[in-house]
Each structure stands twice: as structure tokens, then as C-alpha cells.
Amino acid sequence: MTTAVPHGGRSAPSRDDRPNIDAASIGTEASSESYRSVRAWTHALCEPLTTEDYVVSSMPDVSPTKWHLAHTSWFFETFVLGPHLVGYEPLDPRYAFLFNSYYVQAGERHCRAQRGLVTRPGVEQIYDYRAWVDEHVLRLIDALDSGALGIVHGASPDEIRALITLGLNHEQQHQELMLTDIKHVLWTNPLRPTYSERPPSHREPEARRAASRWKEVPEGVYRIGFEGTGFSYDNESPAHRVFLEPFALATELVTNAEYLAFMEDGGYARPELWLSSGWDAVRSQGWEAPLYWERDGNDWTNFTLHGTERVNRSEPVSHVSFFEADAYARWAGARLPTEAEWEVTCAAAPLDGAYAESRLFHPHAADPSSASEDPRQCYGDVWQWTGSQYTPYPGYRPAAGAIGEYNGKWMADQWVLRGASVATPRSHARLTYRNFFHSPTRWQFSGIRLARDN
């Protein structure tokens, strides 16, 4: 192993070699600084891993860490370097096959089911691949910045910058997946190893959170969707109008204490609380608590990236499926908000929150002393399931070519989640962001915020 591999702690780069990652400053514009920072954060997330940890996939939703490292580089190679850097030669032409995820228009690809069986190229070679791609993207950015465009072709500088920005946002999505995936990998191991130590300052006492209130919103025609400057995905556009009947949104996330009340009231044993397919999932999967919870006598433990802990009752509940969020809401006499309701109500909320850069890696309890009239913890901590299935906005147009496969082709039988989680990079969050997963998905940091008709 060379010293360039940031894993295992044993041979990680020395502190001096490390890029200086200032969490708050990571941006996603197409600049050298953004590029370096985003890519370095990917490496920072790998520091706690052993070589072996990089290799496996513990279930179909989970990709190996080394695949994430390679695929995010493949994205730059395929959509930025290949078409736009004059004379670019791939480090290994076979990687185009090996590290394409699902872009049918970008050529044949390795089957997803076997991602976790590919041992070579190994971790070192993947880092070499990243370095190769970095070197060339930075050369391209320099040319764009300096106006020395002799090595640039195929599109306008602005178009190429837009692709680089897309690549950085793409990498940020995979940063979140790397955390949720490695959490699942470690949990699959019966020894339940730990990703990282919880910083002592993060170990919060349990405290009763202030009761959630209802933020009431009057009926009316509202405008939702992205229309600012800066980056957004195509699925957030176009901005458009919706009519909302009067409703109210909970100011607080549902806590573990509240969810335990649902469980103790027979929540997982009462079919009338569940959608039909949700009840099927409860039975066939044997669900009786959120993912990562395990019975410990009369109590429950929670496997976190810091190891197995006692369930903290004041934290937001996490790792619940849409089915569980929906059943909880029904039990509570409420419902999940639509994505439009969420967006309209949270429009004024600050983008603050416990993001990945906090290195908390676990949702945290809201401050019990600072109750609010407005929704709190909209971002960071947990994604919030909505009652909206993921379909195109009126007037939606996917991007041209393979890039258009990014969002549009998934618009069936998934649900929108809003906000951001404790695994999301801070600069990746925004009001109009539409995350989406299938009904039974539980390995994301996904929680619950209630709504009701007014």
C-alpha cells in the first residue's frame, strides 16, 4: 500500500498533505477550489475505512465504496473530459464499462448485481484513477478560467462549466450514499464494527423536546420549483403554480419517543394503519422497528456510525420507510405533507442544519429550550418523506443526451423526500431539492414531519 491511500488510519496521508477542508466553504461552482474541496471531502469520508471495507456491497441498493470513488470519476471522464478536453486519453478504457452506473446512452455497462464482486482494480488503482481525472479536470478548469481555450472543444465554456458543476453535485450525492452504504455494510457484519468515534461533545443528554406545533398555511395559488441562479437539477424545474387547500405543517420532526409510542400501541401489528403494500412489507420483512434498531430486553438499541447505542428518545426518528412514515401519520391522526406544502411552508426556513460536515453522522435532538412557531430542522438530520409521488413538474424537460437520464427516467413509483440529512453535504441542500426513493427504502437517513388538513 502506498501512503496515498486514505484508509485504515494506518497509512493515511499525513495531516500536512491533506487538503484543508473547511466544511462551510465547500461550494459546487466550476472552480478549482470547489473541485478540490468536493473531491477532498470524498477522501475524508474514506479515512476510517480499511481496504477490505471498500470492496463489498451488502444489499442491492448498496454500492462498494471503491465503486463510488471510481464512478464519480467516470462521470467527469465521460461527460466532461472525453467530449471537451482535446486529446484526453482515459487511464484505462475498460473503466468506461466498469464504472458506468445506469447511463444507457453512455454505452454498455457492468451489471449492478456484480459491483461488489470486482476486486481489481483495487483501492490503490482507484485512487490513481481519481488522481488522473483530477489532474485533467483541473487543467480544463484552468483553461476555462484563463481563457486559454486551445485545449477545450465541443461546447461553450459555460456549457462545460455547467457539466463540471453537475459532476460536483453528482459527487455530493454519492458522498451521502457512501455514508449510508458503509453504515449498512458495517451493520451487516455480525461484529458490528464502528465507522468512527462519536465526539464526546456530541453525546447529548435526553431531554423532552418542546411539543410540536402546527404552522398553518392558508389556501391559495403558490409558486414552487427552482427559479433562482446557481445550480439545480432539472427535476426542480420549471417553477410553476399550484393551488393548495388550507393545511398545517408540524414545526418539529417526529422523535424516537413519539415513534416508540406508536410501536407500543401495536403500530406494527395493526393492518388498518398501513397501506396494503406496506402491510405486506411489514409481514414479509418482519419489521417491528426502524432499521438498525434491535431489541435489548425491554429496551431498544440503535446501530449508528459510532456503533451500537441506546435509542435516544429525544432524537428525530430515522431510517423509516415511506410505509412506516405513512402508518405513523395515520396513527397520529395526521398525514404526510405534499411536497408543495413542504416547500411553501419551509420557504423561509434558514438552510442551517446538522450536515455531513458536522461529522455528527447521526441525527441530533432539537434544542428543547427554543420552541418555534416555524418549522425547525428542515435541513440536516433527516430527509422528510412526503405524500407526493415523484412525477415531472408541468413543463418538465430533461437535459439532452445521456445526462437526461439523471433524473427523468426514475419518475415512477417513488416518493419525494424533502430537506436534507446528516449525511448530506451542506452546499448540496436547497429549498426546492427533490430527493426520491421507493416505498420500502430504509437505509437512508429518512424521517417524518407531519401535516394535516386545516
Next chain:
Amino acid sequence: MTTAVPHGGRSAPSRDDRPNIDAASIGTEASSESYRSVRAWTHALCEPLTTEDYVVSSMPDVSPTKWHLAHTSWFFETFVLGPHLVGYEPLDPRYAFLFNSYYVQAGERHCRAQRGLVTRPGVEQIYDYRAWVDEHVLRLIDALDSGALGIVHGASPDEIRALITLGLNHEQQHQELMLTDIKHVLWTNPLRPTYSERPPSHREPEARRAASRWKEVPEGVYRIGFEGTGFSYDNESPAHRVFLEPFALATELVTNAEYLAFMEDGGYARPELWLSSGWDAVRSQGWEAPLYWERDGNDWTNFTLHGTERVNRSEPVSHVSFFEADAYARWAGARLPTEAEWEVTCAAAPLDGAYAESRLFHPHAADPSSASEDPRQCYGDVWQWTGSQYTPYPGYRPAAGAIGEYNGKWMADQWVLRGASVATPRSHARLTYRNFFHSPTRWQFSGIRLARDN
């Protein structure tokens, strides 16, 4: 076999014994006449069947005909007779278990996967069961009609009438399923037997249909959902407002000729036209045409309830999944309408159409001479897939108790279809009706009407 069993043609009731079914007059109010007519239509649909035909289930979506006959009677027994007719005794208490479909709150039930393996009670006993239920429901209706309420209890007369009406509408849904199910059963047989002869007058010459036009609808706040008198399902309520951006709806259904153009343009071989899960379905199911189409040299045949016929190019395409409807729309440079767009635009369309009572049992070509500025064939012929997933209307409240399972618990990962098909009873159709099926479903008479942004 007694002569009471309307099957096989061999021992069907004589013409004189048959209830006089006037298609146009079948209603679903809780009257003796409606009750008799709806129940008789169920029997009429069985006339072409042999005893053996009643028994089997050819795939998980399909129920045996004799199960449909029994289950629709179970519905009256469970929700009307048991709770509301004083002293009612079931003909066989074990039927409560055997013929419950999915009503968890109505007690334990036989597993769906084995419905097609139950040979006893046989067809005769099922008809006996129907006669038993009929006798008691009619006695109850008489009591309600005459005000001789001594044998009625548990709810108000109006509430009981509402349950009877629900039971009749429920039976009508199963009438449609009986046709689509037996079509699939007969098609599964390699001998491809025929349900009924196509009336010679129905054999239409192919004719170029007038080109479809676009009915333009301006932006605005519209009101949708049921708010009239008469019957509707809970999922059509409450009426509420929606904002629609400007759009246009096609005046005509997509024809087989148009769909063939999509096929000939490589429609089933071009992943970029498909949703990702749709493309998976194409590959794993080997789809290359609508269900029931088979290659015949350079031509295509179409299995219908009248046997195998050559594909008629001027008929509306039918038996396509949501995935195929969506891919076709993308290929055509259009999209599927939302259910609100469909409802707003078709609000003025007459309820006319080729319903089941026409005994056509196959969609028919629109009259080529009578092009229109307004949508045609909104009802009858084929259900029309929308781009709206099936979720509750704002303010939706399911009915209390087991009846509440009717619609609400299915509100996940299905798509709304609007209109009605050639298998739908006429009195079952209405503007606000929300039918719903999963993305890959093809055994219903489901077709395509396009929309576009304006």
C-alpha cells in the same frame, strides 16, 4: 348440472327464464330492480362459459369466475345482511373465510394465490349461494321500501341503502374483471378458445380515422372531484381546487396504426424512450407489442374475446401498460395527461360510449367522418392512463371500518386511469371515476390519450 347454471350454452336458462336485461336501464340505486338487473348481468356474462372455465386463475391478477360470483355475494352478506338483516344466517359459515378478498378488518381470509385451486364449492353451489344472498337482500330491500323495518337493524335505512348501492357498484367492478380475467384464461390456453362470436355487424372495415386534434385549455384554478348526488367512491372526494398550467388534450385515442408506427420505429428497442423500470419490464418480460398481439409473418394478430383476429389499424390500441403508454407519449413528443387535466377537459363530454352492454367486448374504431373539436371516446372502449399516481385528494377521509379498505389502502405506487372501457357497465362510468393499476399492468382494456404543455 341443474338447468339453473348459465354456462356452457348446453344447459343455460331458457330465454324465457332470463331476466330481461335492458343495458341502458341498469342502475345502481338500492332498489329491487337495480339489484336484480346488476346481479342478472353478472350471470349473463357467464353464459358462454363451461364449468371448467369457472375454476382457474391464469396469473396472480386473475381470479376464477366462480370466485367472482361468490365474492360479490360475500360482500353483500358481510356488509349488508350480517349486520343489518335481523336473524340472517349464512348459507355456509366457511364462505366468510373462503370469499373475503382483502378486507383485513372483516376477518381471516383464504390466500389469494390459491383461489384457483379450490374446486368445491362447485359452480352449482356458488349459484345456490348467490340465490340465497339474493333472496335475503331482496327481502331487506322490500322492508326498506315498505317501511316494514322490523327485520332491519344496526344502521339507518339510508346507511343500509348506501351499503347496498356500494355492493352493486362493487359487483360492477367485478363484472369488468370477469371479462378481463376470462380473456386472459382463454388466451393462456394454447388452443386459444373463443368467449363469444363477434356479431357480424361489429366487424368493422378499417378506415383512416380523422387526425387527432388538440383541445386547448387555459391556465387557471379548476375544481375537480365528485360533488353531485348519486353514488361515488370515497376516493373521488372531496371536491377541491387545483391550479393547471395551460395544456392541451388530444381529441382522439391513440390507434393501433399509430402504435404500430412507434413499434416500427424501434419503440421497444430504444431505452431512451422508457422510464428505467419500464425498460426493465420490456427486457425481463420480453415485450415487443401490446398484450395479446402475436406476430404472424409480417403482420400482427390480436387475441380478442371473439378469438384471434388480424390487428385492426383503426381501432384504439388497448392492453398496454402504463410503461408503454408513457414511452409511446415520449416518442410522440407529447406526454400523458394528469388526471385533473383529463377531468377538466372531458367534463363536458357525454357519457356515451361502447360499454359492456354493447356486447362488443372489444374497442371499436371511431367514426372517421365525424371529427370533433372535443375529446371523443372518453368512455367505453379503453381506460386511459394518466400521468398521475394514485394518492388521496386533499381532505380525503376513507369510510369507517372494513369498508374503508376499499380504496384508501391502495394509494401507493399505482397510476390513475380515467374514462371507462368496453368491459365497463354503462351505469358504472362517471367523470370523476378514479381507476388505478400498477405500472406494468396490461390485462385491462387500457389505452392512451395524449396531452401536451401549451
Next chain:
Amino acid sequence: MTTAVPHGGRSAPSRDDRPNIDAASIGTEASSESYRSVRAWTHALCEPLTTEDYVVSSMPDVSPTKWHLAHTSWFFETFVLGPHLVGYEPLDPRYAFLFNSYYVQAGERHCRAQRGLVTRPGVEQIYDYRAWVDEHVLRLIDALDSGALGIVHGASPDEIRALITLGLNHEQQHQELMLTDIKHVLWTNPLRPTYSERPPSHREPEARRAASRWKEVPEGVYRIGFEGTGFSYDNESPAHRVFLEPFALATELVTNAEYLAFMEDGGYARPELWLSSGWDAVRSQGWEAPLYWERDGNDWTNFTLHGTERVNRSEPVSHVSFFEADAYARWAGARLPTEAEWEVTCAAAPLDGAYAESRLFHPHAADPSSASEDPRQCYGDVWQWTGSQYTPYPGYRPAAGAIGEYNGKWMADQWVLRGASVATPRSHARLTYRNFFHSPTRWQFSGIRLARDN
């Protein structure tokens, strides 16, 4: 339904019309009398069935009764009439496809998984098909008998007689399957209907059977396999020599009382008693008793062709898999006999036994008063699992052509059973008969006779 259909009791042939079946006299030589008797017994077995009962297949091993009726006729049509009766025309050429079971060399065939979904041809047409085949086979037999060979071709009279004999033995195998299959079909029905009433004289009191003894056999070279005259399958040949180390065979079958002792000793919960794949079957199938047994408080019931009865402790245990027979033997400190050991030891046993013609349709307890030094109940009652996997005898040659698929191609991963069961026709049993099924098979009347090293 015409009166020709022997089902349901309702419209069965009158007693006078029935062929006079004298159980003891049914032979399988190629004579008109044998042919008529064997075919008539098939019909006799169908008498208790309703039309619906004929249609379904309750699991992959089970074929519908009407398929058995047709397939046994197809066998004569394909291997006897087509090649050897001049000018023979099939009643329906499509039946060649529909009713071929597994004879690859006899052409394409319908997939087994869909046998239970084919409703037409119906029961009446199948009986018509049988009548058609009967008429022609009898015409051929007459020609062979009378030496009027003008309508016979393709092979010698003796060869054709051999094929007819094979067809009759083939039909007898299906007679046994018809009983075991319909038993499974009726049991799958939660109403647990009855095939036939148990004759009162057959309801035996429980009585302690005499203890089983060990019949000792000295080491030596023995000759096994068929070498007489009369019919045998190719897999029983050639006769050959085997060396047997000294051993002993139990004189009695294992009873339900003995098997209950195994169960009460934790037999189904102790992995050390089971083969590894047997233990997997126990766990994955949830076995805790023989097939058809159900707990009834502290007792067990047994579903029989006469309905659900209390387990009779003195009867031979039946419907156990090889895995269960093997585990029981290990628990009992014994083992299963090899097929050579069985054949050598039972060589002198009379062919008496409770065969299908007894209409017992359930194994019976041995007479407790007549203990014996020699094996009893070798035939009738239950097939006896051996510890020999089904492989060819040294020098084995399968018959030429498609007929050669009859036995040879199944010689992998199955176990030989010896004897005969209560569902076997009497004239079908013989010393050298090799029946064979897979390790987990339980729907046959299969039981246990122990052996040990001496």
C-alpha cells in the same frame, strides 16, 4: 353434461352401463379384455369427482385429473395408433402438443406449469377423446388377435403388443398418480372435502401390532433384477449379480405409533438426526409431522381420501419423504435397506396386499395376531424408501426412440422405492419394480421399512 361423464355422482353412468371391474382379474397383457378393464378402472377412480375437481393442479408435482385421462390416451395414440394403425387420424391434432408430458423425441409439448390452467377441451371432450382412442386400439387389437393384419404396419405384431402392454402399464402408473394427486387437490381446499366414504368395515380399531423382528440374511453373491416372462420396465434389467454383506431387514413397516415416538423425542428439532439437505427441508418447509397430519390440541389428525381422521397409531406411517425416512432410521439406530437387500429378502413374499382395488385408499394396520418371521406388507399399503439412489443396472440399455425416455433419463438424484402402495393397481406390482422419487417428495403413499448391518 351428458350422462357419459362419470363424475359428481350426479350424472354418472348407471350401474348397468358400467364395465364390470373385477379387481383381481385386471391384467396388462395386450388383450381386449385387459385393455377394457384397465381403461375402465381409470374411469372408476373418477366417479367421486365433480367436473371442477378434474381441472386444477395444486402443486408442480400434481397434474389435473383430466390431463391424466388425456395423456394416457395420447400415449396410445402416439406410440401405438399413429405408427401402427393404417390410416389412423387423430381426433384433434392439437392434442399431440397439449398432452405430451415429457417425451422430447415425440415433439413439442405444452409446459407442465400450465397444465392446470387449460379449461378446454373440457371433461366431456376428454372422455370423447378416450372413446376415440379406445375404439381404434380395440380395432387394432382385434386385427392382431385375428391375424387380419391389413390395417397393421410399422412393426411386428409382437412389438405392437409390447407397446400396448407398455401403454396399459403406463396408464396404471397414472391411476396411482390420479389418486395421490386428487388427494393433494382436495387437501389444498380449506374446506377439506372428501373423495369417498370409508367403508364402515374398514374402520379398524387401534391395536398394538406385534413387534417387528429382524429377518437375517447372510453375506453372499445374489442375483437381482427382472428375468421372468411377462411385462417389466427396462430399468429392472438386466438381471445381474450383487455382493451383499450380512444384514437384516425388518419384518414390519414402521407404524404411526413408532413415528410419533420419534416426533415426541424431538425428531424434527434435532439436526444431528438429519442429512444436511434434509435439515434444510425441515426448516424451509416447516415440517413437523408427515404430510397431511395436523395438530389438534395434543393430538394429531390425518387427512385421508375419506376426510380428516384421528391418526391411527397402528397403521403404517405414510406420506413421509426420503429425508424423514432416513432421519427416523438414524434415530432408531438402524438404516434404510438398499434396493438389493429389499429384493433379496422379499423375494419369497407373496404379492398379496391392500392395493387400489380394495378401495381402502388408505394404508391399513397389520393383523396383530399373526406375527411372522418374514417381511409382511411388502406390497400394498405403502411404498418403502430404500437407501439406493436410482442409477442404471450394469448393462442397462434403454428402449430405442422416445419410449426410451420413459425411465432412463430420470436416473439422477432420486431414490428407489420398493413394494407398492394402497393406490397401486394389483397387477402393477412385482418384486423387481423400481419406483423412484426425489428426496423431499411426500405426496405419494411412501413409508418406512428398516434394515441394519448384521
Next chain:
Amino acid sequence: MTTAVPHGGRSAPSRDDRPNIDAASIGTEASSESYRSVRAWTHALCEPLTTEDYVVSSMPDVSPTKWHLAHTSWFFETFVLGPHLVGYEPLDPRYAFLFNSYYVQAGERHCRAQRGLVTRPGVEQIYDYRAWVDEHVLRLIDALDSGALGIVHGASPDEIRALITLGLNHEQQHQELMLTDIKHVLWTNPLRPTYSERPPSHREPEARRAASRWKEVPEGVYRIGFEGTGFSYDNESPAHRVFLEPFALATELVTNAEYLAFMEDGGYARPELWLSSGWDAVRSQGWEAPLYWERDGNDWTNFTLHGTERVNRSEPVSHVSFFEADAYARWAGARLPTEAEWEVTCAAAPLDGAYAESRLFHPHAADPSSASEDPRQCYGDVWQWTGSQYTPYPGYRPAAGAIGEYNGKWMADQWVLRGASVATPRSHARLTYRNFFHSPTRWQFSGIRLARDN
């Protein structure tokens, strides 16, 4: 990575540190020298591997290399150290759960399906575990050797020596599996990486092998099974007598050239050549050649541990299933030998052969110039499928306790293979050895030797 890890070549132990492995001298008696040599050969086989290679399982039959390393140590810990070394403490008590394979009586164990998902303990810790076990086993052997038995308990010295010998033979079996498993892992990688370079001297020219002859064996009673001194598995005992009808055994293994003739004659497209379940496997698996063969225009390539090579026609065919061996034999007008026929005929053959220690890692062509009257290549090169299913010898008694699960519980639905392969350690081969696999197994070095009736 410490330098103690023999992988990747990059940080492998220096030549001087390596145990001096003299292939020919590795024995399996319970001596320090044997123990050190066997364990060192395990490490030698890992030298070409990267850390990532150790982790994955490419199909259910395949275990990760690091699991093999750990499990073979667990075997010594569980059956030797725990019960017999006074005061032994396991390095990590959780390994007892993690590295038990299938010994039900040795306690709960990790599920096999997840073996390839466990990333920690990592490769280094596994080597530490091996060192810990080595230290203690060697201490125990020293005590046994020196008669200083104060730290030994629970059994007699001879019994403990027998367990150590069993552990070494067990490790040798896993050495063979390590090679066959890593071959499959590397082949699963679309980049098809190489395990090791083929030594240039090993690259053999193609040469027509001398035609195979038939070694004739007269009928008679023969004695087979193990009865010498030294180690054998329980399944080779007791020695016993069998009667063999006259037969002949081929002197040569079937070559790739001969197998290609079968393929070119439509071998994979002619159902009449196959057992029924074999034909199912051909169709469902899409077999058209041995495992690891791929079409290359009109030619075939063969993936070996040295990478992808052109098929060498003079080499013995390898990586065929029982089904393919059986079909080939039928096509060739012959059959597979029974295991008794193989043992009787090869009894005089020398134990010479191309074993694992040759580092050939691929079967080699027989010398064309030295034809023989006696069977050649009985050992080394390829295991030879027999036509005998794997059942107990008469009088078989498994060892007591969990060790008894080693062989006995697998005696169902598998076939015996005889000889040894190019992946077998030399000292592991013997005349009476009974290897066994399921009918469709292809990832072992398994080939064909024909027999015939005489």
C-alpha cells in the same frame, strides 16, 4: 499493511522469510514439521492475491479467501485447542460464530450467504489469528512429542494426534477450494485478471495424444475401501466386498479435442443425450461449453489461473459437470465408471500426477509418446466423475460428535468423483478417496474417464 501479509506481491514476505516448502515432502501426520508445511502452503497459495481479492464470494459455492484462512484455523481451535489444550483462550471468542462452516453441533454460525460481506476482521487480523492458532497447536504438538502432557487433557495423545491430522487434511481440502474459488472470483471480474504467470516451460505444444484403450476387468467379487494405515476419511470405510460384472475402463482421460467433437456434433442441442435434469440445466443455464470457455470467432478460449488462453486440444477437458460428463459418455457410446470399477482398475496406478505443488494450476496433456495398457493420469490434472451417487458404504459409522458431520450428512443427491486434480495437494490423494459434488457443479477441476460393459 505489515510485511507479514503474503499478498499483492507488493509487501509479501521476502524469500528468506518464507518457509521452505518442498512440495514432495508435505505430509499430514501430526508433527510440527507437517503442521508447519501444510499451513505454509496455504500462505503460499495467497501470495498472488491483493487484499481486495481475499474478501469476496462470487457465487454461493465460493467462499472468500480470508474466510478459508480463518475457518481452517477455527477448525483447530474448536476441535483441538479448546477441548485439549489446558487453559487455551481464543484470540476472539466471536470467531467461533463467524468461522464455523456447517457444524451444527459446534454451535450457532454465521450464514453462508453473507460470508463475502464481512470486511472485518481484515486480512491482517486473520493472519494474526492464524499465528495465534499456530503458536498454540505447535505448543500442543511439542507436549505430545515430548511426553510433557501437563497441558494436555480430554483425550488420549493418539486421539489428539488423530484430530490434528484431520485438521491438516481439512486444511488441504480448503487449499484446493481456495484455488478453485479464486479462479471463479477472478473470472467474474470482466477485466479477467490473472492469478499467476504460467511458467514458460509449462506452455505445451498441442500434440495428438495416443488413442485411449480399454483396460478390461473380469467379473468377480472385489474388495474396496480403505484398510491400510495412515489417514483416511470415515466415508472410505469400512472396506467391503462388491461384485462387478465384467467391464473395461479407459486408459486415458477425455481430451478437449474429443469434447469439441461432441460439441460440434450438436452435443449441447440434443436432448436425447442428456438426463432430464441435465437438459434442464443446459437450457436454464445456457450451457454450450465447459465452464470458463468462451467463443472467440470460430475458436474457443479457456480462462485459466494464468489468464485467458486458446483451448489446448490435447489437454484433458475440465470444469464439466456430472451432467456433461454423463451426456458425453452417452454420445461416445460408453458410460461413466462406478466408483468401485474405478478403484479396482486404478488400484495399481502410481500416485504420481500433476498436483498443486507443481504450480501448473491447469491440467496438462499426457505424453503422446508413452501410451499405456493401464490407466494414466488417475491422479492430478482432473477429478473424474463416476456414475455412483454418494451413499454410505455397508457398515459405515460416522465419527462421534460434531466431527461426524464432516462427511456423513452430505450423503444425498451428490456424485462421487475419484482421483485428484491439479489443485489437490499431493499428500492428500489416495486410491480410496471419495470426493463428491452435485450434478451441475462445474467450478472444480472435474473431467471425464469413460467405462463400458464388456
